[in-house]
Every structure is written in structure tokens, then in C-alpha cells.
Amino acid sequence: MKSIDTALHGAMRAEAQKTVRRRVHHCLHESLDDPVQRLVVVMEPGTYIRPHRHRQPAKWELFFCLAGSAAVLLFDAAGQLTDKIAFGAGGSRYGVEIPAGVWHTLIIQEPGTLLVEIKPGPYAPLPEEDFAPWAPAESEAAATGFEAALHDLSVGVAVTL
Numbered sequence: 001m002k003s004i005d006t007a008l009h010g011a012m013r014a015e016a017q018k019t020v021r022r023r024v025h026h027c028l029h030e031s032l033d034d035p036v037q038r039l040v041v042v043m044e045p046g047t048y049i050r051p052h053r054h055r056q057p058a059k060w061e062l063f064f065c066l067a068g069s070a071a072v073l074l075f076d077a078a079g080q081l082t083d084k085i086a087f088g089a090g091g092s093r094y095g096v097e098i099p100a101g102v103w104h105t106l107i108i109q110e111p112g113t114l115l116v117e118i119k120p121g122p123y124a125p126l127p128e129e130d131f132a133p134w135a136p137a138e139s140e141a142a143a144t145g146f147e148a149a150l151h152d153l154s155v156g157v158a159v160t161l
Helices: 006-018 143-152
Strands: 023-027 036-043 061-067 067-073 083-088 094-100 104-109 113-120
Touching: 006 023, 006 036, 006 113, 061 067, 061 083, 067 094, 067 113, 083 094, 104 143
Parallel strands: none
Antiparallel strands: 023 036, 036 113, 061 094, 061 113, 067 083, 067 104
16 A cells, blocks of 8 residues: 655655755656556745646646645647646645646645646656747756746736746
8 A cells, every 4th residue: 555644745845855856756656657657746836847748649637736736837839828727735626637738837836735646657758849849948047937937927928038
């Protein structure tokens, strides 16, 4: 049996605070070939997930928030924000499912945000064409400013740096 508890959350949170990426994950599935990928993810504010999509093969993603809060941002192909959906452990929305093929990212609003992520497997790295060409890569200097701008972005507007 596997357990998601305060000890796991605390250990993951301590590790996430030390990493450059400001997030860590813990796999609940046994193998990257598992047909259902299940992860526990701790993210800290400031983590940057480059907007992306899961097109080939088409995969949805399901997130539940057990602690803290986050928002899913959805974009059109040009990088214009089409929807911003907040969810969190203490709010009225606890989870979200992102449809396959939709440009998206997450922003983290509270320290120690703990998410459960479920998606179809097997795991396969995203091809370059599934990362938004209008958003910087995680390793680029502009990523920090881009991530900060996402928090104040309004529906109908694209990030400009």
C-alpha cells in the first residue's frame, strides 16, 4: 500500500525548496510503462512549467490539490490566455482536468502546494513541437519574468516581455 501523508508532504516540501525548479514529484506508479501515470507533486511559488500540450499521443491530465492552491492557465495557439481556473485545498474547486491537445501551464499560489497528478501512460517525453514557441524554455533567463507575468495575466491577453 502507498500512502500520501504529512510525512511525505513535509519531506517533499523540504526538497522542493532546495531545488532550482522549485518542485519535486513522487511516482505512485511502478513503471514509466504503466498505462496510468500517478504522481504526487509538491510545487513552490516561482516554479515555471513551460506552457505545453499533449497532442501526440493525445493525453489529458487530471490534478487534485491536497494542500495549498494553484491555477491552470489555458492558451490558444498564439499564446493568448483563454481561461484561468483556480483550484485548491481550501477553495470551492479541488481539482481540474485538462483536455488533450490544449496549450496549458500551472501557476502555484501558495508555498507547499501538494497536487496529485493522474494521466494516461506510458510516459514519453514531450517533443519540442508540443512546447509553446511563444514561451521561454525553463533554462532561459526570460523564464523567471515570464512566470511572474502569468500570475497577473487576464483572459484575452498574451504575455509580452
